[in-house]
Amino acid sequence: MKRAGIIGGMGPEATLDLFKKIIKNTPAKKDQEHIPLVIDNYPQIPDRTAFLLNRGEDPFPYLLESMKRLERAGVDCLCMPCNTAHYFLEALREQTQVIFISIVESVLEDIIKSDKEYRKIGLMATDGTFIGKVYHIPFEQKGLKIVDFNNDIQRKIMDSIYTLKAGELTKAVNIFNDVFVKIVSEDYDCLIAGCTEIPILLQYVKVDRKINIFDATESLAKHVVSYCLNQSVG
Amino acid sequence: MKRAGIIGGMGPEATLDLFKKIIKNTPAKKDQEHIPLVIDNYPQIPDRTAFLLNRGEDPFPYLLESMKRLERAGVDCLCMPCNTAHYFLEALREQTQVIFISIVESVLEDIIKSDKEYRKIGLMATDGTFIGKVYHIPFEQKGLKIVDFNNDIQRKIMDSIYTLKAGELTKAVNIFNDVFVKIVSEDYDCLIAGCTEIPILLQYVKVDRKINIFDATESLAKHVVSYCLNQSVG
Numbered sequence: 001m002k003r004a005g006i007i008g009g010m011g012p013e014a015t016l017d018l019f020k021k022i023i024k025n026t027p028a029k030k031d032q033e034h035i036p037l038v039i040d041n042y043p044q045i046p047d048r049t050a051f052l053l054n055r056g057e058d059p060f061p062y063l064l065e066s067m068k069r070l071e072r073a074g075v076d077c078l079c080m081p082c083n084t085a086h087y088f089l090e091a092l093r094e095q096t097q098v099i100f101i102s103i104v105e106s107v108l109e110d111i112i113k114s115d116k117e118y119r120k121i122g123l124m125a126t127d128g129t130f131i132g133k134v135y136h137i138p139f140e141q142k143g144l145k146i147v148d149f150n151n152d153i154q155r156k157i158m159d160s161i162y163t164l165k166a167g168e169l170t171k172a173v174n175i176f177n178d179v180f181v182k183i184v185s186e187d188y189d190c191l192i193a194g195c196t197e198i199p200i201l202l203q204y205v206k207v208d209r210k211i212n213i214f215d216a217t218e219s220l221a222k223h224v225v226s227y228c229l230n231q232s233v234g
Numbered sequence: 235m236k237r238a239g240i241i242g243g244m245g246p247e248a249t250l251d252l253f254k255k256i257i258k259n260t261p262a263k264k265d266q267e268h269i270p271l272v273i274d275n276y277p278q279i280p281d282r283t284a285f286l287l288n289r290g291e292d293p294f295p296y297l298l299e300s301m302k303r304l305e306r307a308g309v310d311c312l313c314m315p316c317n318t319a320h321y322f323l324e325a326l327r328e329q330t331q332v333i334f335i336s337i338v339e340s341v342l343e344d345i346i347k348s349d350k351e352y353r354k355i356g357l358m359a360t361d362g363t364f365i366g367k368v369y370h371i372p373f374e375q376k377g378l379k380i381v382d383f384n385n386d387i388q389r390k391i392m393d394s395i396y397t398l399k400a401g402e403l404t405k406a407v408n409i410f411n412d413v414f415v416k417i418v419s420e421d422y423d424c425l426i427a428g429c430t431e432i433p434i435l436l437q438y439v440k441v442d443r444k445i446n447i448f449d450a451t452e453s454l455a456k457h458v459v460s461y462c463l464n465q466s467v468g
Binding site: 011015019020035036044047072165 | 235243244245246247249250253254257262263264265266267268269270271272273274275276277278279280281303304306307308396399400401
């Protein structure tokens with residue numbers, strides 16, 4: 001069994017959600033069959049979107065610091081439950097020998113494996129994820145097209161994410177509920193919960209009609225569990 | 235702000251519960267105001283109760299390994315969301331310079347602060363916590379009396395804890411619900427959720443009448459938050 005390291009705290013609720021999903025996706029009948037994890041919940045990492053909009057401090061040195069802390073703790077693989085932070089993925093990979101499991105590559109693999117033709121993919125994510133082309137580049141490389149929402153929808157998604165980060169769950173859910181109705185009416189073939197705060201909001205939403213939603217956090221959890229269990233006992 | 239280290243994985247669900255309660259008890263309006271944590275989720279730590287019943291491997295070397303991993307990660311204080319593991323608290327404290335916040339001392343302080351006279355205190359905990367006198371000794375030093383349950387109740391509490399650890403939530407809740415009715419009928423002045431799996435089960439229980447319950451995990455979370463926030467910025 002391998003030990004996974006989590007660069008977390010972006011936000012803490014999203015890290016909690018990944019932790020929960022790793023536990024849920026582990027076929028354990030007693031404590032000792034669960035995966036060893038080191039979670040570096042480091043909420044002081046500066047806001048990723050603010051930086052990509054040229055409005056904030058560079059989070060990269062903090063991400064690197066967290067990665068190095070996890071390396072010292074002896075982790076066998078790395079991941080980070082923050083989609084926007086994946087803008088820095090390749091730069092982080094260049095600084096480590098440890099395998100880094102990407103949330104974007106995890107959900108991309110799950111979408112391809114689902115073996116359906118998705119012509120209109122919607123991405124519920126931060127402005128930073130759009131600006132940084134965190135999803136657009138790898139998806140286009142696989143011939144998959146993300147169709148952006150209009151500005152009004154995107155603004156409300158951002159609003160719901162930052163309201164949740166401020167600890168105002170009920171208000172965040174209300175904002176998200178309103179915008180989700182609009183998203184569903186726009187005939188997307190599937191949606192990606194491509195910000196780790198989105199699955200938390202989705203729990204409270206009543207989906208009006210069948211729409212395929214890929215939860216990037218869930219995909220990441222499954223890929224981490226699979227990597228940690230399939231390896232020889234460490 | 236100080237960084238807290240959590241010796242976790244005993245079980246993972248209990249560690250998740252502490253993490254959730256630390257977030258909930260932090261007055262943060264954005265990610266960056268949350269507390270930095272390093273969580274060492276190490277479920278391979280051998281069963282504490284089994285050891286105290288002379289039936290299993292000694293968990294101490296594993297607890298020490300986890301504590302040293304957290305020290306290397308640079309934490310400013312330590313805690314562990316497992317009451318039974320507090321049998322080893324003083325032995326761990328002897329091996330570190332880092333302040334170790336005790337779950338037992340946290341809830342004991344909260345009970346004393348509540349300024350009510352509790353003559354009959356019930357402790358919902360593992361057999362290991364009873365055998366190791368993890369609560370009995372510090373409580374008696376403060377003049378507080380824990381009145382043990384009868385064998386039938388204690389056996390069912392253990393059963394619910396280990397059924398939850400096996401991932402069978404519904405079954406665990408049913409067992410716990412049955413025994414909780416019996417506990418409530420026995421006129422305790424207050425109850426301590428003194429095993430970190432108990433608050434998870436308590437969420438699903440409809441309490442029939444008013445009974446004061448002290449959640450040791452919640453007490454620990456509050457003490458950790460208070461320690462990390464009250465200190466000068468680190």
